[in-house]
Amino acid sequence: MIPGEMTYIEAQGAGGPEVLAPKRGPVPRPGAGEVLIRVTGAGVNRPDLAQRSGRYPPPAGASPVLGLEVSGRVASLGEGACGFKSGEEVIALLAGGGYAEFCLAPAPQCLPLPPGLSLVEGAALPEALFTAWTNLFEHGHAKAGESVLVHGGSGGIGTIAIQLLRAFGARVFTTAGSEEKCEACLKLGAEAAINYKTHDFVEKLREITAGKGVDLILDMVGGDYLRRNVEILAEDGRLLQIAFQKDSEIRFNFLPLLTKRLTLRGSTLRSRSVAEKGEIAKALKKKVWPQIEAGKVKPVIFKTFPLAEAASAHRVMEAGGHIGKILLAAG
Ligand SMILES: NC(=O)c1ccc[n+]([C@@H]2O[C@H](COP(=O)([O-])OP(=O)(O)OC[C@H]3O[C@@H](n4cnc5c(N)ncnc54)[C@H](OP(=O)(O)O)[C@@H]3O)[C@@H](O)[C@H]2O)c1
Incomplete structure (x- = not known):
């Protein structure tokens, strides 16, 4: 039974976490090619x-409700939405709408819940x-x-x-902002974890790689990291930029791009088409689902809050002490 109304989280104007509050509203109806999901969990x-x-306003046509990823059960299917059955357990990438008891997802962006x-x-x-798959393996x-x-x-x-x-x-090196976070990275399989608050990652990686540098960098920091990333990339190295938590405007000498034959590539997931996201979903199911089933890739969950406590979940993310993901549980 699909109810007429659901609880969702509304941002009552722009502001701090306090603007987030539970509200009642109609359950959305799936359009052509869409899946209606009864949400169990939503990522923050x-x-x-x-x-x-x-x-960061939502893109045209996207739900104004926050929430870019969910898990849940298929509640109903819009015309032409295929590949899933009612009641099936799925996870989905969204352009918005996840902080709710029900949400809509384009069918190509849904995947069966990985076993285990x-x-x-x-x-x-x-x-x-x-994000990790398309940047590291498809672009990088x-x-x-x-x-x-x-x-x-x-x-x-x-x-x-x-x-x-x-x-x-691959051999993995990471940066993190505390000893506890570095320890967590090592447990996940990193060969070295550099506390960026106490050590210079360029210097450390020069030592570790005997001067060669690294082949690939995934960066979401930006600012002065751009120059330092270029410095520590090996010949034919690739830099994948996915965010700028520091500045996106910076002046530095790009000459090593030529001398080391470097590639610098950026992307955002949200602005990509349903078809493109669907292709990434197919690759994930084929290449990564077996790794999850084998226990080699597992989500790290820091804390799960009830949906109604979305504001508290935002406060925890803003504080920056988390390791892994923060979730909301809707049902
Ligand atoms: N382009 C895309 O398609 C795409 C898709 C998804 C997400 N993103 C972006 O990717 C970023 C990461 O997302 P997330 O979900 O992993 O967020 P998150 O869990 O909050 O992690 C943010 C990370 O950035 C690190 N960081 C911040 N300042 C740093 C610095 N100066 N040096 C090294 N690390 C630093 C933090 O490390 P400490 O906690 O150790 O300080 C933390 O590990 C976000 O900005 C997000 O918007 C981009």
Whole structure:
């Protein structure tokens, strides 16, 4: 039975976590090609914080409700939406709408819950897996034996990126902001974890790689890290930029791009088409689901809050002490 009304989290104007409050409203109806999901878990992501504070408006046509990833059961299917059955356990990447008891997802962006995970755990995967896979393996062509630096190794993206790279045979180095976070990165399979508050990662990696540098870098920091990343990339190295938590405007000498034949590539997931996200989903199911089933890739969950406590979940993410993902449990 699908009820007429549901609880969702409304951002009552732009502002701090206090603007988030539970509200009642109609359950959305699936359009052509869409799946209506009865939400079990929803991931909290940094773009949600930016959207809540008015700095990152949802793209045209997307739900104004926060939430870029969920897990749950298929409640109904819109015309032409195929590949899933009513009641099936799925996870989905969304353009919005996840902080709710029900949400809509384009069918190509849904995947069956990977074997061995609880339905709530599944909510921790879509953003991190789609982002890490497309950047590291599709854009960055990560290969077994290559050395990869993952900045923010203890974050939602970082914890999955480390495990994925290890599962496919790469050597992984990370940065993190405390000894506890570095320890967590090592446990996930990183060969070295550098506390960026006490050590210079360029110096440390020069030592570790005997001067060669690293083949690939996943960066979400930006600012002065751009120059330092270019400095520590090996010949034919690739830099994948997925966010700028520091400045996106910086002046430095790009000459090493020529002399070391470097590639610098950036992307955002949210702005990509349903078809493109669907292709990433197919690759994940084929290549990564077996790794999850084998226990080589597992979501790291810091804390799960009831949906109604979304504001508290945002406060915890803003405080920055988390290791892994923060989730909301809707049902
Ligand atoms: N482009 C895309 O397609 C895409 C998709 C998804 C997410 N993102 C972005 O990727 C970023 C990470 O997402 P997330 O879910 O992993 O967020 P998260 O869990 O909050 O992690 C943020 C990470 O950034 C690290 N960090 C911040 N300042 C740093 C610095 N100066 N040096 C090294 N690390 C630093 C933090 O490390 P400490 O806690 O140790 O300080 C933390 O691990 C966010 O900005 C998000 O918006 C981009």
